[in-house]
Amino acid sequence: MFKKLFGALTGDNKQENQNYEQTQTSNESHEDNYEDNYENEYQEVEYDPETLHGTHYDVEDFDAEVAERAEAWIADERASGENLDEKDIQNIYFNYRRTVYTEWNNCDSDQMIRFEHANSLKYSGVQTSGFVKVDENNPFLEPVHGVDLRTYTAMCLKISAGVDYLEVCKAMGFESVVWEELNTIWPQRMGEDTSFTVTTLFGQYYAENVTVPQLENLKAEISEEGAANLERIRTDRYFYEELAGARQAAYEYGIDGAQWILENFGINLADFQSVAMQWMTEQNQNWNSADITEFHDYQQAKQKEYAAKFAAEQGGNIADDVNF
Structure with missing residues (x-):
C-alpha cells in the first residue's frame, strides 16, 4: 500500500500516479485555486519564526488541506478493502503534510525538516531538541522535593564535572537521601513521558550548562x-x-x-x-x-x-x- 502511496506522492510510478489523480479531482481543483492565489508569494517565502509556516497562508488552511487529501486517500483505500491501522493513518498524514508544505512554500527538503522539528509536538506528539514547548501544567515537570528539572540538571552537571555529590547536596541544603530520590524520580519520569518533554528539556538545559545560585561557587577543577x-x-x-x-x-x-x-x-x-x-x-x-x-x-x-x-x-x- 505505501509503495503505491509514495509513488503517487512523488510521481515515481506514472500509472499509479494517474490512478491517484483520478480519485483526487476535487483536491486538484482546490490546489490549483490555492496556487493561483499564492503564486507570487512562492517566489520569496517568509516564515513564521516559531512555527516555520509560510506567512502567506493560515495554519488552519494548511491543516485542513492536509486532512482533506489524507482523508480522501484513506477513504479510497478502505473502499478498496485495505485495513488501515492507526500507524498507517499517521504515516498517510505525515506524507501529505510533507507534500503540502513543500508545495505551498516551494521549499527544499532541509526547510521541510526544520518545519517538522518546529512542529514535532503538535503533529507527532514528541519534542525535538531546540524546539521544546513547555506546558506549565505538565505533571511530569512538577518539582520533586521542591527541586525542578532545571535545578536537577544543574546538580547533574556539577556531579558529572567531578564535584562530589555530597558537596552538591550540602550547597543545596538537603541530605544525600534527597539526592538519591531526585536521581530516581526524574529519570523515571523521563522513561514514562511519551512526549519526551522531560528528556529533551533536560538535554536543552544540559546544553545551556545551566546553574542555580546555590551551586555557583562549586567549581570543578580544570586546567x-x-x-x-x-x-x-x-x-x-x-x-x-x-x-x-x-x-x-x-x-x-x-x-x-x-x-x-x-x-x-x-x-x-x-x-x-x-x-x-x-x-x-x-x-x-x-x-x-x-x-x-x-x-x-x-x-x-x-x-x-x-x-x-x-x-x-x-x-x-x-x-x-x-x-x-
Missing part, C-alpha cells in the same frame, strides 16, 4: 589547557567532531573514552556532553543536509585515525596477526 580546549570545541565544530570520533574509537578499544578525553584534553564528561547537546540543538534548528553529511564523514574519518592509533598502542588488531 588552563582544558579550558582552552573546552572553548575550542564550543566554537569549532570540526574539533568537536574529532574528539567525538576519538572518544568512540577509544571505547571500541576497551578504553574509557570520557576518561581519555579528560586526561588528554582536560575536558570533563559534563562539559563534553553539554557541548554535544549544544551542537545537536543547533543542528536541529538550522538543519542543513550537506553540513550534516560533511561533519558525519569527518567524524568517521577521525574515528578511523584514532582507532589506528589505539590499535598500534595495543600491538595491532588481532586480525593483523591472522594470515588468510
Whole structure:
C-alpha cells in the first residue's frame, strides 16, 4: 500500500500516479485555486519564526488541506478493502503534510525538516531538541522535593564535572537521601513521558550548562589547557567532531573514552556532553543536509585515525596477526 502511496506522492510510478489523480479531482481543483492565489508569494517565502509556516497562508488552511487529501486517500483505500491501522493513518498524514508544505512554500527538503522539528509536538506528539514547548501544567515537570528539572540538571552537571555529590547536596541544603530520590524520580519520569518533554528539556538545559545560585561557587577543577580546549570545541565544530570520533574509537578499544578525553584534553564528561547537546540543538534548528553529511564523514574519518592509533598502542588488531 505505501509503495503505491509514495509513488503517487512523488510521481515515481506514472500509472499509479494517474490512478491517484483520478480519485483526487476535487483536491486538484482546490490546489490549483490555492496556487493561483499564492503564486507570487512562492517566489520569496517568509516564515513564521516559531512555527516555520509560510506567512502567506493560515495554519488552519494548511491543516485542513492536509486532512482533506489524507482523508480522501484513506477513504479510497478502505473502499478498496485495505485495513488501515492507526500507524498507517499517521504515516498517510505525515506524507501529505510533507507534500503540502513543500508545495505551498516551494521549499527544499532541509526547510521541510526544520518545519517538522518546529512542529514535532503538535503533529507527532514528541519534542525535538531546540524546539521544546513547555506546558506549565505538565505533571511530569512538577518539582520533586521542591527541586525542578532545571535545578536537577544543574546538580547533574556539577556531579558529572567531578564535584562530589555530597558537596552538591550540602550547597543545596538537603541530605544525600534527597539526592538519591531526585536521581530516581526524574529519570523515571523521563522513561514514562511519551512526549519526551522531560528528556529533551533536560538535554536543552544540559546544553545551556545551566546553574542555580546555590551551586555557583562549586567549581570543578580544570586546567588552563582544558579550558582552552573546552572553548575550542564550543566554537569549532570540526574539533568537536574529532574528539567525538576519538572518544568512540577509544571505547571500541576497551578504553574509557570520557576518561581519555579528560586526561588528554582536560575536558570533563559534563562539559563534553553539554557541548554535544549544544551542537545537536543547533543542528536541529538550522538543519542543513550537506553540513550534516560533511561533519558525519569527518567524524568517521577521525574515528578511523584514532582507532589506528589505539590499535598500534595495543600491538595491532588481532586480525593483523591472522594470515588468510
